[in-house]
Amino acid sequence: MFDWNRSCSYDEQQKRRFHSTARSRLKKLAAELYLPAGSYDLRSNKAGIAVAGEITLHHRRVYIKVGQFGLLSGHGILIRTCKGRQDYTGGPNHLADLTLLDDIPALAALVHAISGVGSSPRSAVSRAA
Incomplete structure (x- = not known):
């Protein structure tokens, strides 16, 4: 399992893995x-040596940024609504723990609850049946 809370500052190998x-x-x-290919951008900005930088998934209705901006709190996932892929400010910030990256279904449920993007767990189950 990846150690999301190990700092990337001044550690190029950790930053690359992060x-x-x-x-x-x-x-x-x-x-x-269930985001169709081409409906979102996936960007990575490594920034400077002293920081982790960020990795961003930007869909037309939701903006998700992963970084180490809240290491002491464990928060490192920013989720907010947006109005198109050119909207970089969007709606209110919602912060989540980096460890949710180890539980993609739970993270997807949180993104859905915040933005309405994707399927709710109930509709995903009914679709699979």
Whole structure:
């Protein structure tokens, strides 16, 4: 399991793993939310040596950013609604713990509850039946 709370500051190898793992998890999140290919951007900004940077999934209705901006609190996932893929400010900020990247169905349920994007757990179960 990846250690999301190990700082990336001044640790290029940890930063590389952080970005690679977060990108992979956000791709899984997009699949869990049933986002069609091409309906979202997946960006990575490594920023400077002293910070983790951020990995962003930007859909037309939701903006999800992963970083280490709340290491002491464990928060590192920012979720907010938006109005298009050019909207970088969006609605109110909702913060979630980085460890939710290890539970993609739970993260997808939270994203759905905040934004309405994707399927609710109940409709996903009925679709699978």
